[in-house]
Amino acid sequence: MRKMLEEKYFAELREAIIAGDVQRARECAEKIVKEGLDPLKAIEEAIQPAAKIVGEKFEKLEIFLVDLIMSADAMKAAAEVLTSAIKAKRPLKPVGKVVIATVQGDIHDIGKNIVAALLVANGFEVYDLGVDVPALKIIEKAEEVGADVIALSALMTSTMRGQKDVIDMLKAMSIRDKYIVVVGGGATTAEWAREIGADGWAETAPEGVSLIRRLIEEKRGVKP
Ligand code: B12
Numbered sequence: 001m002r003k004m005l006e007e008k009y010f011a012e013l014r015e016a017i018i019a020g021d022v023q024r025a026r027e028c029a030e031k032i033v034k035e036g037l038d039p040l041k042a043i044e045e046a047i048q049p050a051a052k053i054v055g056e057k058f059e060k061l062e063i064f065l066v067d068l069i070m071s072a073d074a075m076k077a078a079a080e081v082l083t084s085a086i087k088a089k090r091p092l093k094p095v096g097k098v099v100i101a102t103v104q105g106d107i108h109d110i111g112k113n114i115v116a117a118l119l120v121a122n123g124f125e126v127y128d129l130g131v132d133v134p135a136l137k138i139i140e141k142a143e144e145v146g147a148d149v150i151a152l153s154a155l156m157t158s159t160m161r162g163q164k165d166v167i168d169m170l171k172a173m174s175i176r177d178k179y180i181v182v183v184g185g186g187a188t189t190a191e192w193a194r195e196i197g198a199d200g201w202a203e204t205a206p207e208g209v210s211l212i213r214r215l216i217e218e219k220r221g222v223k224p
Contacts, residue, residue, distance in 0.1 A: 006037050010046040013078055017050035020070025022077050029081035039082040040206065043114055047075055047082075051110070075110050083117030095123040096216050099142045100151040101133040102185075103162025108155035111185055115151065115205040122209050135165040142179055148219075149212055153185040160187045164196040171197075180215045184208055 009032050016024035032042045054071040057063045063071075098119055102112050109131045116128045127145055129138060142150050150170075154160040163183045170176040182200045183193050193201030199215055202208035 002037075005035060006041070009035070009037065010042060013042065013046035014050040014053075017047065017071055017074045017078065018053055020067055020074055022070070022074045025074035026077040026081060029078035033081060033085045039085040040118070042082050043079065044204070047079055047110075051075055072110070079110050079113060083114060086117050086121045089121050091123040093123055094125055095213070096148040097125045097127070097145055098149040098151055098212065099127045099129065099138060099145065099147045100153070101129040101138050102131040102153045102155075103138075103159055103166070104132055104134045105162060106154055106156055106159035107131045108153070108185070111155070111205070112153035115153065115184065115208050118205045118209050119151075119212070122213070124212070135162065135169045138166055139169055139173065139175075143175075147179060148216055149180045149182060151208070151212070152181070152183045154183070154188055155186045157187050160185070160192065163188070163192075163198065167197050180212070180219060182208065182212060182215070 009028055013025060013028040013032070016028055029039075029042065033039060050071070054063070054068060058065075058068045098116075100112060100116050100119070102109050112131075113128070116126050119126050125145075127141055127147070129141055138150060138152070141147070150166065152163045152166060154163055167176065167181055170179065170181070176197075180199045182202065183196070183198045184202050188201060190201045200211045202211045
């Protein structure tokens with residue numbers, strides 16, 4: 001029964017996103033939360049596959065930019081509802097501070113917001129600087145709040161260089177070792193992360209949270 005309900009609502013959410021129907025997507029996400037279904041599962045099984053389909057259609061010129069924008073708005077509306085539900089489960093004990101941003105030139109933030117919400121849900125203190133953020137601004141915030149981790153998102157091949165810029169700037173300022181730097185986002189790979197000297201890369205938000213936990217544990221020598 002529960003499985004059927006899940007399949008029904010997840011399919012409805014995927015359809016609403018592909019159709020660019022913001023209201024239906026939001027309402028569907030609200031129903032998912034109200035029914036007590038897993039919001040993270042909804043992100044992974046409805047929002048992400050729908051984003052992939054929309055991205056492919058855009059690439060094949062089957063839809064226009066205006067359609068992509070409408071679908072993005074629908075994704076964002078649903079993601080907001082689902083991430084709020086995830087964040088509500090936040091534990092009390094703080095485990096570490098993370099400064100997160102989408103790098104300069106890139107305005108994609110749906111994935112980054114999911115990573116931020118999951119970090120909050122797992123007890124991290126998160127400073128989300130938003131999108132299109134210059135390297136220096138990210139470093140200044142990390143210095144100001146005494147962050148443990150800098151997490152950088154990039155969705156495009158043309159903007160992933162922004163992740164390298166942050167690491168290069170940290171090195172130039174002789175503070176690279178102060179921070180754990182993790183990177184992610186559609187355009188990036190584990191190989192890219194190694195190439196630019198990041199401490200880690202993860203493909204998905206939950207993997208990103210586990211990675212950050214493990215890296216903090218290794219650095220501090222104790223479980224956060
Ligand atoms: C939605 C979307 C948009 C929306 C963004 C809205 C928003 N507020 O974010 C809008 C319509 C604005 C948009 C604009 C553009 N877009 Co766009 N967009 C997409 C689309 C369809 C989905 C992205 C998304 O949100 N996915 C869902 C989320 C949940 O997935 P995600 O971001 O990958 O995040 C997950 C993981 O990667 C990971 N993660 C993400 N960040 C991080 C960070 C860390 C530290 C870690 C550990 C993990 C992690 O966790 C997340 C959850 O598991 C993609 C297609 C695709 N398949 O990615 C194209 C895509 C990214 N866009 C593309 C392009 C070209 C553009 C435009 C240039 C189009 C144009 N001609 O104007 C502009 C760019 C504007 C700019 N300067 O940034 C291309 C990029 C091609 C490339 N490889 O360089 C893509 C791939 C589409 C395509 N196939 O052509 N876009």
